[in-house]
Amino acid sequence: MSGARITGTGSSLPDKILTNRDLEQMVETSDEWITTRTGIKERRIAVEGEYTSTFAAEAGRRALAMAGIGADELDLIILGTVTPDFPFPATACILQKELGAHKATAFDLSAACSGFLYALSIATTYIRSGMAKKALVIGAEVLSRVVDWSDRNTCILFGDGAGAAVVEASEGENGILSTHIFSNGSHWDQLYLPGAGSRNPASNPRTIDERLYYIRMEGNDVFKHAVRAMEEAATAALTANAMSPSDISLFIPHQANRRIIDATAKRLGLPEERVFVNLHHYGNTSAASIPIALDEANRSGAIKAGDIILMDAFGGGFTYGSALVRW
Numbered sequence: 001m002s003g004a005r006i007t008g009t010g011s012s013l014p015d016k017i018l019t020n021r022d023l024e025q026m027v028e029t030s031d032e033w034i035t036t037r038t039g040i041k042e043r044r045i046a047v048e049g050e051y052t053s054t055f056a057a058e059a060g061r062r063a064l065a066m067a068g069i070g071a072d073e074l075d076l077i078i079l080g081t082v083t084p085d086f087p088f089p090a091t092a093c094i095l096q097k098e099l100g101a102h103k104a105t106a107f108d109l110s111a112a113c114s115g116f117l118y119a120l121s122i123a124t125t126y127i128r129s130g131m132a133k134k135a136l137v138i139g140a141e142v143l144s145r146v147v148d149w150s151d152r153n154t155c156i157l158f159g160d161g162a163g164a165a166v167v168e169a170s171e172g173e174n175g176i177l178s179t180h181i182f183s184n185g186s187h188w189d190q191l192y193l194p195g196a197g198s199r200n201p202a203s204n205p206r207t208i209d210e211r212l213y214y215i216r217m218e219g220n221d222v223f224k225h226a227v228r229a230m231e232e233a234a235t236a237a238l239t240a241n242a243m244s245p246s247d248i249s250l251f252i253p254h255q256a257n258r259r260i261i262d263a264t265a266k267r268l269g270l271p272e273e274r275v276f277v278n279l280h281h282y283g284n285t286s287a288a289s290i291p292i293a294l295d296e297a298n299r300s301g302a303i304k305a306g307d308i309i310l311m312d313a314f315g316g317g318f319t320y321g322s323a324l325v326r327w
Ligand code: ACO
Pocket: 028, 029, 030, 033, 034, 037, 038, 113, 152, 153, 154, 156, 157, 191, 217, 219, 220, 221, 222, 223, 226, 254, 255, 256, 257, 260, 284, 286, 314, 315, 316
């Protein structure tokens, strides 16, 4: 059985910055409240003419350039997103055309904030089984288009952007050691988007009247589940590889809330200096958050050859998961 290795990373973010001070002008909130409750200071917001595929394509190009391969060599593109360009076709098919990845199989995957790790898990399985050799795995979102900008409970949290990784078949001991993905559908209605699907179609006046096209979230409950589930997913990865937290060089958690990250790291016994955090700049970008963080860590030199990297996610569904990589 072949191994699988991340050979390139890339990310792309909108230029437009929305700060906590800007939000003070939009809803009854304060920079102080947002900073202490979430750790977020600013987020990037797509402008007219920018879509999920815009950022996904750019992140993908950058990852391909780092890997030193052409899009025409890809045999798989998986895009984790809950904000596709359209309900169908898959945004991954739009990317296939934009990138010129003519021989790839391309599909979207809906696992909310765990979307990138779900996609990475599937790509790794395809590569290990020999069904694919070169895959592009992307997490991309334009959440600003499904956020109610008059709801202070949610609008302060989210941002837009994309991150990508090229995964290739490899030999040797460096690479993706294991991936672990989990679901718990019992709480699907604690974090969801009620409108524009088959239950509440966009064409139904109720969808408009009741503003069903915006994210709904029970923040407090989501918070508690997130910490427990992220600990479970991280522990699954460590146990499967007979490792302990002291073996982890860098922990890259989903960037939802500083307090969720701190609580998870504390439960795992990971010191602050081994935890990668960039949510103060970008907020919660859902499926994009881990690959954006991975790319920043990679390009800044925070990751060195041989390092053990633990990625850990939680999101709507609920979905959660982890991936352990020897870089
Ligand atoms: N500004 C000022 N006050 C606010 C704001 C705001 N933006 N939002 C809520 N408040 C108020 C509430 O109305 C409430 O007031 P009350 O006591 O008078 O009723 C008070 O602040 C406390 O509200 P809580 O909801 O209890 O605040 P909490 O400390 O739980 O923080 C938060 C809320 C930040 C949403 C937190 O629960 C959280 O981060 N949950 C996780 C949600 C999340 O990350 N979701 C993303 C998707 S899933 C994932 O990515 C992990």
